[in-house]
Amino acid sequence: MEERLKQLKQEATAQVEEAVDLKQLNDVRVAYLGKKGPITEVLKGMGKLSAEERPKMGALANEVRDDITKSIEAKQQLLEKAEIEKKLAEESIDVTLPGRPVNSGTHHPLTSVIEDIEDLFISMGYTVEEGPEVEKDYYNFEALNLPKGHPARDMQDSFYITEDILLRTHTSPVQARTMERHQGKGPVKIICPGKVYRRDNDDATHSHQFMQIEGLVVDENIRMSDLKGTLNTFAKKMFGEDREIRLRPSFFPFTEPSVEMDISCKICGGKGCSVCKGTGWIEILGAGMVHPNVLEMAGFDSKKYTGFAFGMGPERIAMLKYGIDDIRHYYANDQRFLTQFGQKEIK
């Protein structure tokens, strides 16, 4: 009997090994462990055994049954796993094919530049101010130390609607209006972005409509060194920590002293190239200390208050940042142009 049990175990284990699918394995289970199977047969013959041998054989029979069961279970797991893998293999797809497109729009590059500048100055405590695009002559010119008859305010250069109303030629009237609202009390600390208009024929470098963004700080004890430090922070954040700035004297009716700011040319590293016209420097913006007449006209005591202002063109900034060569691209809304600015630049 013992022989028979061992033989059964051997036979069953061999058949379990040979089973190639779950059905065959089940057949093996039924064949050996079923109610009509050989082990049951063997157990039925236990009655013939002696009292000493019975428990021994019983234990052995159970052991054989357990071993077979275990080997079937182990094999079953293997087969199930193989079956799943086979099924998954059949389900496999070409993962290199294109995904289903999700429509996504883009910021206009000018908006990106303006928002970047806004955010930078907001982080330094500025608020964003806006004003009308159609302005009174007073705010566009007079309040900015450009009295009637001043050569810089030629009718030929501006779009007038009536003698006293025109499309603003810069965003500076927002400065004048904001200062006026402050009623002679500082601090004023603002950044003003917006559209402006000038009588220029549209070509690669001129546009009758363009953007400007200006900044203004008025308080007691605002120094020119504060302007320089602020512009330096701006240049490094906007164009890279390795950039240097330089201030050059210039002239604007609403500031005195007036300067223009250049940044070192990134392309040639200051050695001189075609972008910087061989100078190693690129002109970025105009700035200066607010002219006392402008402060006084807006109701500030110019003996007590000083201020600085700066202004720049987002078109030019974007041209320099992205290498854009024609200002008309900004207003043609060619999707092949706009889609190039989908990536968010994170510094």
Place this chain on the structure above:
Amino acid sequence: MFVSYKWLQDYVDLSGISPEELAEKITRSGIEVEGIEVSGKGIENVVIGHVLSCEKHPEADKLNICSVDVGEEEPVQIICGAANVGKDQKVAVAKVGAVLPGNFKIKKAKLRGEASNGMICSLQELGVEGKLVPKEFAEGIYNFPKEAVVGEDAIEALALNDSILELGLTPNRADAMSMLGVAYEVGAILDRKVQLPELDYSQSEGRASDRVTIEVEAEKENPIYLAKVIENVKIGPSPQWMQSRLTAAGIRPHNNVVDITNYVLLEYGQPLHAFDLDQVKTNKIVVRLAKENEKIETLDDAVRELKPHHLVITNGEEPVAIAGVMGGANSEVSGETTNVLLESAYFAPASVRQTSKDHGLRSEASSRFEKGVDPKRVELAAERAAQLLSLYADGDVLSGTVGTDKMDKTEKQLSITLEKINRVLGMKLTVDEVLDLFRRLQIEAAADQSTIHVSAPTRRGDLIIEEDLIEEVARLYGYDHIPMTLPVHETKPGGLSARQQKRRLIRQVLEGAGLMQAVTYSLTNDQKAKEFALDVREPVKLMMPMSEERSNLRLSIVPQLLESVSYNLARQQDRIAFYETGSVFLEESSSELPREDEHLAGAVTGLWHSHAWQGEKKPVDFYAVKGVLDLLWERLGVIEDIRYEQSREEHLHPGRTAAIYLKDEKIGYIGQVHPSKQKELDLKETYVFEVKLESVYTYETAPLHYSAIPRFPSIVRDIALVVNSEVLGGDLERIIKHAGGSLLKSVKLFDLYQGEHMEKGKKSLAFSLIYMDPARTLTDEEVVKAHEKVLHAVKEQAGAELRG
């Protein structure tokens, strides 16, 4: 202003400073040098030659065979095609081996059988701009004056190897519109002395005051009018060096008299005018305002009508010049002129500006008068010109000057404290440092303790207030030396206003939904300005537009967006989706600023979704665009009060357009562009929307508040309702919501059917209704009761039957 590096050395020692270094220094301390030009750069082997003989080429009518002495042992034979070549001329010869601008190499050649060993050059061929070449040589080769030395370098003789600095002058620096002004500036920068021209010359016995009389009737417009008389001048070319300097400065040489007046204009910044005294006829000058309907023929042969505010120079009878702007043809210096009346004057800037603008004439003279010349140089310049006329036109200068001078030439006195200079600049300069800077500028300054008193010279009309002095100090000391600090004051948080934040949110949402931000022009033509407008009215118009296409301010953004759509369609884009936020302009009254309303607009056409290899292709339709707007309303927190109503709008499809309401205000529309308009604009099916943002910006959104996640199950009931085709889905939904009461949590349309299995004129709308009570499990009975109310209501109010 073009500044010759060589000429500048007459006044300031520039040794050790290259043109490039000089340009950099000038730029850093005040005036931007926009470029350095050397017009004859790289030209070699061009010498002065003497044409010994000049014969017609036997084989070619237009060619000449010239034998030219170029200072070598043998003369060279050159074939020359210029019509004005001739024997005995002194000419510029490019020898074999020379390279001219444009990499033009001179080689030995044979022209119709005759050897040609070089080229006789025009000034243009040597790099001079055509408009600066003297008229007589404009169409041919150049002739040097007789005294030119054969064999000498022609480029050197023409000073074409000179570096010309182009100064970009800001309006305040009129002082640098003269070589002397630039010399003062450069002297200050380099801390070197300025050498002024010596003005001695011999005068003849006769007195100018015996020869002419001057009367000024308009003293306000003409505070200084001085005249000198030069007799017996010999008109001819001016010396080569003077011609070269004028050319370098961008002025075309004419003859010695005219050239000298221009030379002094460049040197002193004082415009002069030379009259042919015999043509003035009356020996009398009267300066007055023009009479109504008075006319003058000017030097450019144009007849100009004068107005009573135009200042004119007359001979007592008729105008002989428009003051400060242009001379008259009747008294022009010509080849026959022998006696000259030289005018040097101060004309009021505003008067000259207005006059030159009225006539569309801007000249070297008017551009200087407009900014105000230095009153102290009016007489000096006259003396300088007289000196040059006696030297280079053989003139006899009558002694004395005639005229009137009523101008106050007192120097403006300014005072500033050191403390203020340092406070504004953020620096720590000393009194001595500041005084030294003014010394370099040749501006008188003295200190009284820490107060600095400055006497602003008349040549520096830009020094008016304290801040102007601060700028002088800062620019000359160097902006590089200003430290970098940040404002020290009470810091308040910066940020965006609610409106600005909402605008950014709109951009984010629309871009996330696949729309691209466009920026279009505010100015458009009359028709487009009005089309698609939410507020129909006459657009705001420009007084003097540059073109009809940009003459009106827009009332709607849509027409411009459609233009961008067309543009992209023509460039094979199969999916075009734009939005724009910006102002539209509404005239309220002509004396006030127009109202500027911020609008949001969009235009979408082509494929809304496509995924080609899986065969998915969905063109845009009304609901795609409406879905985007609904997402926007949701994110802005206004969706509860948004309503769409079937609407008819101009240029929109009558059956596919909705008006958008926020509460009870119509804020915009959404719809398909009318097929006939689409055709006109070459568009395919295109959907547009435009919304006024003001009410959206000012809408008070309820603060966000958490409501508990439901703990009890909800019950779903689907119903299919058959209604007449005209019944609107939105109305049905409203009826259901209203009738469902508080237990009805949501209503969603999930099917629309109209077709062959439906009775004609009917349609079926299927809704999914969810009932729920957050506090307990609903009983069937309660749901049935609520649901029956719904069914009753839709039947009563919309004639809806349950679909069998």
